[in-house]
Amino acid sequence: MPFAPFDWIDDEARRRADAGLVRTLRPRPAETELLDLASNDYLGLTRHPEVTAAAARAACRWGAGATGSRLVTGSTTLHAELERELAEFCGFEAALVLSSGYAANLAALTALSGRGSLIVSDAGNHASIVDGCRLSRAETAVVPHTDPEAVRKTLRAHDGRALAVTDSVFSVDGDAAPLAALAEVCRAEGAALLVDDAHGLGVLGEGGRGALAAAGLAGGEGVVGTLTLSKALGSQGGAVLGPARVIDHLVNTARTFIFDTGLAPAAAGAALGSLRLLRREPERAGRARAVATALYEQLTAAGLVAVRPDAAVVSVRAPSADSAVRWAADCRTAGMAVGCFRPPSVPDGISRLRLTARADLTDAQIATAVAIVRRTAPDA
Numbered sequence: 001m002p003f004a005p006f007d008w009i010d011d012e013a014r015r016r017a018d019a020g021l022v023r024t025l026r027p028r029p030a031e032t033e034l035l036d037l038a039s040n041d042y043l044g045l046t047r048h049p050e051v052t053a054a055a056a057r058a059a060c061r062w063g064a065g066a067t068g069s070r071l072v073t074g075s076t077t078l079h080a081e082l083e084r085e086l087a088e089f090c091g092f093e094a095a096l097v098l099s100s101g102y103a104a105n106l107a108a109l110t111a112l113s114g115r116g117s118l119i120v121s122d123a124g125n126h127a128s129i130v131d132g133c134r135l136s137r138a139e140t141a142v143v144p145h146t147d148p149e150a151v152r153k154t155l156r157a158h159d160g161r162a163l164a165v166t167d168s169v170f171s172v173d174g175d176a177a178p179l180a181a182l183a184e185v186c187r188a189e190g191a192a193l194l195v196d197d198a199h200g201l202g203v204l205g206e207g208g209r210g211a212l213a214a215a216g217l218a219g220g221e222g223v224v225g226t227l228t229l230s231k232a233l234g235s236q237g238g239a240v241l242g243p244a245r246v247i248d249h250l251v252n253t254a255r256t257f258i259f260d261t262g263l264a265p266a267a268a269g270a271a272l273g274s275l276r277l278l279r280r281e282p283e284r285a286g287r288a289r290a291v292a293t294a295l296y297e298q299l300t301a302a303g304l305v306a307v308r309p310d311a312a313v314v315s316v317r318a319p320s321a322d323s324a325v326r327w328a329a330d331c332r333t334a335g336m337a338v339g340c341f342r343p344p345s346v347p348d349g350i351s352r353l354r355l356t357a358r359a360d361l362t363d364a365q366i367a368t369a370v371a372i373v374r375r376t377a378p379d380a
């Protein structure tokens with residue numbers, strides 16, 4: 001028999017092609033004329049001169065890389081500054097930054113659960129939460145989307161340590177979790193609450209302080225938050241926020257912190273630059289929300305089926321995976337980049353276009369975006 005250990009990959013690729021689910025990497029030029037409604041740069045900060053200058057300064061001072069795990073090569077004052085300012089901005093006692101939001105979710109979930117404990121996870125949670133649950137060795141119960149009563153029942157049936165986990169704003173449909181109700185359930189059942197605020201930071205709450213601050217839950221005894229620095233803050237990296245003893249516990253036990261190179265100095269510098277800029281210009285958060293609402297209202301007025309956005313993500317239903325791909329490609333041909341979500345990246349099998357609002361979009365650009373989506377719609 002010939003040695004062909006990867007032939008199964010070709011079979012899988014064929015099946016993917018037959019189902020219209022092939023993913024391809026497209027080149028992205030440094031400069032483009034495309035109207036960008038695909039990126040998560042919610043506040044328009046990733047190319048802001050102050051933010052890129054902060055990244056460059058940090059790289060020049062501290063080097064291009066963090067040189068190792070912070071437990072091995074040491075922790076810079078830059079990381080400490082970012083952690084202090086992030087915690088203070090979001091209303092928590094302490095913070096720990098990691099190399100990505102993905103790593104932050106893995107860290108929080110694995111360090112705060114473990115064998116014999118229970119994680120109750122919303123069916124719409126992000127892939128990094130799903131993977132964190134898998135890695136945790138805890139029993140994981142997936143409950144229906146945004147259903148605090150299902151969380152209550154599941155927690156009540158468990159004896160022992162437990163944690164409920166949810167996205168604050170779900171990345172596929174842009175809808176928000178019922179955080180106040182979830183916190184009440186967790187308090188009553190003696191469970192911790194972990195909230196991934198990847199899409200809330202910079203957009204929700206006063207001046208963009210995030211969904212937990214908006215819900216009055218930031219800094220709560222049983223509440224832990226995770227963040228990405230790669231969306232509203234326009235940088236790269238992630239963070240866990242919570243009581244100081246929880247953060248100390250993560251430093252000692254979270255494998256994606258201990259065995260991962262620390263956050264790159266340029267990324268830390270850029271995130272700090274964005275955070276300081278957002279403090280000075282808090283109106284950016286409200287503008288991102290207003291742009292999302294305007295997109296939604298104009299899209300639905302044009303007869304498209306969209307989900308009312310709770311933050312900056314606007315989701316528009318497509319009839320099928322194939323048509324969603326074509327629709328996104330037609331938008332691109334017409335001069336606008338949009339996201340395209342389809343199986344297996346959606347929990348319910350429904351394909352969508354995903355438009356992201358940005359604080360720096362003008363009213364004219366919003367109108368153009370809506371006109372392009374409408375003109376290229378599959379049944380138009």
Ligand SMILES: Cc1ncc(COP(=O)(O)O)c(C=O)c1O
Binds near residue numbers: 101102103126167228
């Ligand atoms: C809800 C949510 N959590 C976590 C992440 C992961 O963050 P990062 O890209 O920084 O790894 C993302 C997206 O990327 C996300 O949408």
